[in-house]
Amino acid sequence: MEYALEIKDLVKTYKDGTQALKGVDMQVEAGEIFALLGPNGAGKSTMIGIISSLVNLSSGSVKVFGKDLISDRQAVKSMIGLVPQEFNFNMFEKPIDIVANQAGFYGIPRQEALARAEKYLKQLQLWDKKDSMSRGLSGGMKRRLMIARAMVNEPKLLILDEPTAGVDIEIRRSMWSFVEQIAKQGTTIILTTHYLEEAEQLCKNIAIIDHGEIVRNTTIKDLLKTLDIETFIFDLDKQADEGLLTSLGATPKDDTSIELDVPKSKDLNSVFQKLDEAGYKVTSMRNKANRLEELFVKMIESSNKNNPVTEKNGDPS
Amino acid sequence: MSSTTRIGIQTLLRKEITRIVRIWSQTLLPPAITMTLYFVIFGNLIGSRIGQMGGFDYMSFIVPGLVMMAVITSSYGNMVSSFFGAKFAKHVEELLISPMPNWAILAGYVSGSLFRGLAVGLIVTIISLFFTQIQIHSYWIVLSTVVLTSVVFSLGGFINAAFAKKFDDIAIIPTFILTPLTYLGGVFYSISLLPDFWQGVSKINPVLYMVNTFRYGFLGVSDINVGVAYGIIIGFVLILGFISWYILHKGIGLRS
Numbered sequence: 182m183e184y185a186l187e188i189k190d191l192v193k194t195y196k197d198g199t200q201a202l203k204g205v206d207m208q209v210e211a212g213e214i215f216a217l218l219g220p221n222g223a224g225k226s227t228m229i230g231i232i233s234s235l236v237n238l239s240s241g242s243v244k245v246f247g248k249d250l251i252s253d254r255q256a257v258k259s260m261i262g263l264v265p266q267e268f269n270f271n272m273f274e275k276p277i278d279i280v281a282n283q284a285g286f287y288g289i290p291r292q293e294a295l296a297r298a299e300k301y302l303k304q305l306q307l308w309d310k311k312d313s314m315s316r317g318l319s320g321g322m323k324r325r326l327m328i329a330r331a332m333v334n335e336p337k338l339l340i341l342d343e344p345t346a347g348v349d350i351e352i353r354r355s356m357w358s359f360v361e362q363i364a365k366q367g368t369t370i371i372l373t374t375h376y377l378e379e380a381e382q383l384c385k386n387i388a389i390i391d392h393g394e395i396v397r398n399t400t401i402k403d404l405l406k407t408l409d410i411e412t413f414i415f416d417l418d419k420q421a422d423e424g425l426l427t428s429l430g431a432t433p434k435d436d437t438s439i440e441l442d443v444p445k446s447k448d449l450n451s452v453f454q455k456l457d458e459a460g461y462k463v464t465s466m467r468n469k470a471n472r473l474e475e476l477f478v479k480m481i482e483s484s485n486k487n488n489p490v491t492e493k494n495g496d497p498s
Numbered sequence: 499m500s501s502t503t504r505i506g507i508q509t510l511l512r513k514e515i516t517r518i519v520r521i522w523s524q525t526l527l528p529p530a531i532t533m534t535l536y537f538v539i540f541g542n543l544i545g546s547r548i549g550q551m552g553g554f555d556y557m558s559f560i561v562p563g564l565v566m567m568a569v570i571t572s573s574y575g576n577m578v579s580s581f582f583g584a585k586f587a588k589h590v591e592e593l594l595i596s597p598m599p600n601w602a603i604l605a606g607y608v609s610g611s612l613f614r615g616l617a618v619g620l621i622v623t624i625i626s627l628f629f630t631q632i633q634i635h636s637y638w639i640v641l642s643t644v645v646l647t648s649v650v651f652s653l654g655g656f657i658n659a660a661f662a663k664k665f666d667d668i669a670i671i672p673t674f675i676l677t678p679l680t681y682l683g684g685v686f687y688s689i690s691l692l693p694d695f696w697q698g699v700s701k702i703n704p705v706l707y708m709v710n711t712f713r714y715g716f717l718g719v720s721d722i723n724v725g726v727a728y729g730i731i732i733g734f735v736l737i738l739g740f741i742s743w744y745i746l747h748k749g750i751g752l753r754s
Contacts (some may be wrong), residue, residue, distance in 0.1 A: 235594055261595065270592070282513050285506060286510070330592075
């Protein structure tokens with residue numbers, strides 16, 4: 182199988198001696214949306230920096246659609262689009278110039294570059310701001326501008342480093358739908374995010390990195406299977422009495438809501454039965470927390486026990 | 499050169515020209531004002547008392563030097579501010595992730611600085627026409643010297659910007675090295691006025707060769723051998739060009 186990205190034994194040691202990556206192996210299948218998760222300083226940004234030629238690797242290999250990063254760098258670069266974490270465009274330029282110029286740097290003739298800039302600025306709802314000074318755009322607009330810029334060379338592999346950080350829910354959801362849409366068109370996407378709901382919503386496979394090592398690399402579905410308890414919140418039509426709380430093993434959340442931990446091995450029928458017998462009606466029900474988030478915290482805690490905390494001065498992530 | 503690379507260089511040049519024109523009051527106007535003051539004070543007021551220099555009236559003698567001084571300062575200043583600005587604000591990453599070869603990135607930036615150097619040179623030359631008549635001994639020498647000199651100082655600015663970590667670092671070299679070299683490079687006087695020892699010292703200064711060759715292109719007189727001067731200027735282009743390419747190749751100051 183040809184992978185969109187194949188990383189083998191990737192090591193990065195910064196000049197100050199910090200080892201940001203300690204022999205990472207990772208594969209991303211072509212056409213998927215892949216989640217790369219990890220706490221701050223875990224090595225995510227270093228890895229993305231290496232893939233996008235912004236950081237020099239110390240050893241190991243990186244292949245993008247079969248092309249080696251070191252021996253065929255120009256070909257690899259032409260296949261990649263990057264949306265970095267930090268704003269990295271000229272704040273004194275206009276969005277139309279930023280996007281069209283980026284196309285030019287990829288060798289796209291001016292007329293075609295302007296047409297593509299129009300297409301992606303429109304798709305990301307920035308067309309009416311095309312001639313504004315970029316400095317004046319809102320945080321969400323700046324982030325969308327970086328997505329438009331990354332898309333303009335129509336990359337086969339798009340790397341999104343926390344693309345929805347600091348944007349409101351509505352824009353986040355519209356960005357998700359944009360990401361899903363371009364994935365459907367065949368673009369492979371690597372997504373790093375702190376919003377685990379985002380990874381759960383968009384991605385099939387996931388790698389969790391911590392202390393420069395891949396802690397888990399599996400499907401989100403398999404990962405979630407390892408979670409043995411789920412917490413539910415039941416909104417009731419009236420306040421729960423002590424008897425009900427004791428019989429269910431629940432805790433009150435507010436006046437009419439209760440919180441209940443349910444092992445995965447148990448079904449919810451018995452809970453509903455007890456509520457019904459006690460004369461309570463369930464008006465709504467939901468998961469308390471993001472399931473992936475709980476797993477993530479558990480994994481990182483376990484990883485921290487195995488790797489004592491060290492300073493990561495060299496890692497920009 | 500592949501069409502991809504050519505389009506990349508053209509795009510970078512367009513971006514630079516747009517920037518230079520957008521902030522014309524910082525890039526094109528100041529040298530025009532400064533050089534006008536030089537023409538008024540050194541050329542008209544003091545120059546009229548100096549008499550002849552190198553067989554020409556003083557104003558005619560200093561015009562080529564002042565044009566070259568403006569070109570040198572503008573070429574260096576453009577590269578150092580543009581490239582360090584891109585590095586500081588991180589938008590240099592737009593180029594580093596693109597498939598543009600390193601030499602093409604360098605060529606794009608140098609072309610931008612060359613544009614500013616030549617634009618400023620032309621403006622100062624036009625201003626000088628209000629003060630004196632210009633004669634041209636060799637158009638080819640004038641043009642080739644100004645282009646090569648602009649390239650030398652663009653490359654110098656690139657190296658400075660690549661190593662600079664803060665804005666202070668890009669002000670040190672223009673203030674403490676470039677300005678003294680320019681002022682002592684025969685812009686305002688012929689080195690034949692100096693004692694032998696100081697003539698020898700002056701000949702270590704590369705700006706002397708650039709100014710004198712340029713002046714030779716206008717007036718047909720020079721303190722130094724023009725052939726040797728070309729050799730030195732081209733040598734600087736090659737050496738600084740290689741160092742600049744190597745910096746980009748290794749990512750010094752650009753990639754961690």
